Amino acid sequence: MGIAEKKLSPIERRDIALALLPGAKDAANGRLQALCPFHADSQPSFYYCYAEDWYRCYGCDERGDLCRLFSRLHNLNDSDGFVEFSRRYLGGLEKRGQGPYGYAVPSLPKPAAAAPRFTPGDPPPAPEVWAARARKFADYAHEQLFDPANAPALAYLLGRGLTEATIREHQLGWNPKDYFRPKQAWGMPPEKKPNGQWRHLRLARGWVIPTIVDGTVWRLKIRQPNEVLQADEREAKYLQVPGGCQRTWILRPDRRVFVLVETEFDALLVLQAAGDLVGAVPLGSASARPDKEAFPKLRDAALLINALDDDEAGGKNTWNWWVEQFPRNHERCPTPEGKDLGEYVAAGGDVRAWVLACLPPALRQVMTSRRVNHRPAQAAEPVAPVNEPALSVNDSPPALQTPPAPVAARRPRSIEEAEERMRRELGDTPLREQTLELSLLLRTSSELHAVATPDGGMALRYPPGWDRKNDERFRRTSRLFFGDAGLAYIQYVELPVRPEGWKPENR
Numbered sequence: 001m002g003i004a005e006k007k008l009s010p011i012e013r014r015d016i017a018l019a020l021l022p023g024a025k026d027a028a029n030g031r032l033q034a035l036c037p038f039h040a041d042s043q044p045s046f047y048y049c050y051a052e053d054w055y056r057c058y059g060c061d062e063r064g065d066l067c068r069l070f071s072r073l074h075n076l077n078d079s080d081g082f083v084e085f086s087r088r089y090l091g092g093l094e095k096r097g098q099g100p101y102g103y104a105v106p107s108l109p110k111p112a113a114a115a116p117r118f119t120p121g122d123p124p125p126a127p128e129v130w131a132a133r134a135r136k137f138a139d140y141a142h143e144q145l146f147d148p149a150n151a152p153a154l155a156y157l158l159g160r161g162l163t164e165a166t167i168r169e170h171q172l173g174w175n176p177k178d179y180f181r182p183k184q185a186w187g188m189p190p191e192k193k194p195n196g197q198w199r200h201l202r203l204a205r206g207w208v209i210p211t212i213v214d215g216t217v218w219r220l221k222i223r224q225p226n227e228v229l230q231a232d233e234r235e236a237k238y239l240q241v242p243g244g245c246q247r248t249w250i251l252r253p254d255r256r257v258f259v260l261v262e263t264e265f266d267a268l269l270v271l272q273a274a275g276d277l278v279g280a281v282p283l284g285s286a287s288a289r290p291d292k293e294a295f296p297k298l299r300d301a302a303l304l305i306n307a308l309d310d311d312e313a314g315g316k317n318t319w320n321w322w323v324e325q326f327p328r329n330h331e332r333c334p335t336p337e338g339k340d341l342g343e344y345v346a347a348g349g350d351v352r353a354w355v356l357a358c359l360p361p362a363l364r365q366v367m368t369s370r371r372v373n374h375r376p377a378q379a380a381e382p383v384a385p386v387n388e389p390a391l392s393v394n395d396s397p398p399a400l401q402t403p404p405a406p407v408a409a410r411r412p413r414s415i416e417e418a419e420e421r422m423r424r425e426l427g428d429t430p431l432r433e434q435t436l437e438l439s440l441l442l443r444t445s446s447e448l449h450a451v452a453t454p455d456g457g458m459a460l461r462y463p464p465g466w467d468r469k470n471d472e473r474f475r476r477t478s479r480l481f482f483g484d485a486g487l488a489y490i491q492y493v494e495l496p497v498r499p500e501g502w503k504p505e506n507r
Contacts, residue, residue, distance in 0.1 A: 002065035003082065005053035007090055013066055014050040016089060020073055021048065037073060038062045042430055043483070058476055061360045118325055120295040123246040126218060129187030130243045134210065134217040141173025141208035150174050153207065160265060161345035166272045173208035175222065188243045204228075204239050209264045211249050219244030221264065238263070240284075248294035252279035256302040259355065260322075262286060262309055266341040270307075273351035278305070286313040289321070303329050305358045307341060310334040333358035350443055357440040364437070418493045426488065434485035439493050441477045450481060450489070 004013055010030065017032055018024055024034035025044075030051030035041040036059055045059035048069070056063040064072070071081025126134070145154055145167070153174035157167055180200040184190045191199040204222045211218040220241040229235050250258065251271050257278045259270045267280035281290075281298070286308050290298055298304055304326055308314035314334075322330055335344035335354060345351060356364055418439060422432045442450055450460055460481050480486065 002053050002067050003086065003090075004066035008066075010050050012089075013053060016066060017048045017050055017069070020069060021046070024048070036060060036062070058479070118289070118295075120290060120292045121246075122292040125247075126216075126243065126245040127187035131217050133181075133186045134220050134241070134244065137175075137203060138171055138173060138208060138210040138212070138217055138220065141175050142171045143173075144176055145172065145174040145207075150176060157207065160342055161269055161272075161351075162265070163272060166268055170268060171210055171212060173210070175203060175205055175208050177205050179203040183243075186243055201242060202239075203241065206239075211244075211264070213249065217244070218247060218249065223265075246291075248281065248283070248288075248291045250279060250281050250294055250297065251275075253297065255279035257305065257359070258298060258301055258303075259305045259307055261307050261341060262314070263340070263342070266307070269341050269345060269351050270355065274355040278355055283308075286317040299326065299329075301329055303331060303359065305355070306330060306332045307334060310339045314339075331358065331360075353440050353443045357437075357443075422488070422492050426492070431484055431488055434480055434483075435488040435492065438477065438480040438485045438489050441480070450486075 004016075008016070014032065021032065021034040021037065024032040027033040027047065029049070031047050031049045033044045034046045034048070035044050036046035036057040038057060039060040039062075041057075041059055046055065046057045048055040048066070050066075053065050054063065055065070055069050062072075067082055067085045068078065070076075070085045071078055074081065074084065076084060125131075144150055145157075154167075157172060158164070162172075180202055182190070183199060183201045186201055188201070193199050204224055205228070206222040206224040209221040209223060211220075222239045222241070224235060224237060224239065229237060249264075249267075251267055252275055255278055259267075259278055259280045261267050261270065261280060261282055262285060264282045267282035270278065270280040281294070283290075304322075306318055306322055308318060318332055323332075333354075335341055335349065337347045337349055338344045341349075341351060344354070419432075419436055422435065426432050460478055481489070
């Protein structure tokens, strides 16, 4: 709770905000709407809620409370801004009596408690004997995966959304049966069972997932088939072969944005769809922590997209550890459907669109404006033919003021195709970016549906019972859809209809 919320009434907070934000106007739900003072804002995207004392710009994602807004506008740090805000609006910190509004003047705030100091571990490398044996086994399993006799095993990986190119690049494999090997043969100390027999290392039947860095196998995981799990409830879905290295695996460590996931399969889906934009970090479990080498790299990253499983363990570790250790660049962004990326892909989700939607608008603009030679290895989205005349060099681009008449609904164009067409025909860069953002939001929010009405209008349908006041994604989607971005969306992306009652002069 900020000092303004503690000591000022909503009406007093509103009056101060109006003085700080020239041209601000009242909006719904106890809020003021204004042009953002922190970036070049062509349409009002800045909101201050005087009822609850918070502000946020939905263009540059700047946020805080009234005292922070005052500090930022006067180029003061938080401490000096608090003192000056109190002096100007609360009667001054030097006075111990009553302030101008009839309440006690607050004292200086206590510094926030620092997050518990975390000392990352430094796991040793795997023994050379173990790494050599693991490499030999990984090569064998990879060959078995592409054996025609094991076609169902390959079909399972393809069904999870992985392409053959990704499978070959990361040397995924298939072990057709259980093998037991002496532990000392893999460079591990011998160990006896309670009955006196030697304990062996088990190489279980299932899909082999090696972690290979610079040609060296760090560790081996095996995903057991579902029939094994159903036959014995004590069996774990993922088994890690003992003896490997436990270092944090960062895929594409040269990136500035990383997606945090639990399984290697999910990390490969991210890399396959958006490896030209982001890296991926498969942690192995929700409770895993980055090691000594990975921790500073993640701390210095531009953004960490937290996509740990949307379950109790993922949520607990997110708020009890990741938020505290990475307050500057951490963003929780679970998948819109399913508990993880695997379930999201199985439900037809677009991983690249989800990654882009998780990026703040400013960062998304910077990243997507770069031309990267890498093309994500994913199946191209089928696009229905559009009966539109080709433009010649003498034709003028079709104006947004004259969208086409209603026609039968067609499949939406891919994001890449829509962006390229708007780049050719639509000169308004901010509008083009808002239209792409709207497309991403609709594609990654399975609960929201943009529809065309029979009379040629458009509507945004959402499930009954949604708390629209507290759902930021819905508010942003609705604001874009019923503005100019919605008109461009139906023309360039999907549903080319003419909204009833829309007039060109309203633009």
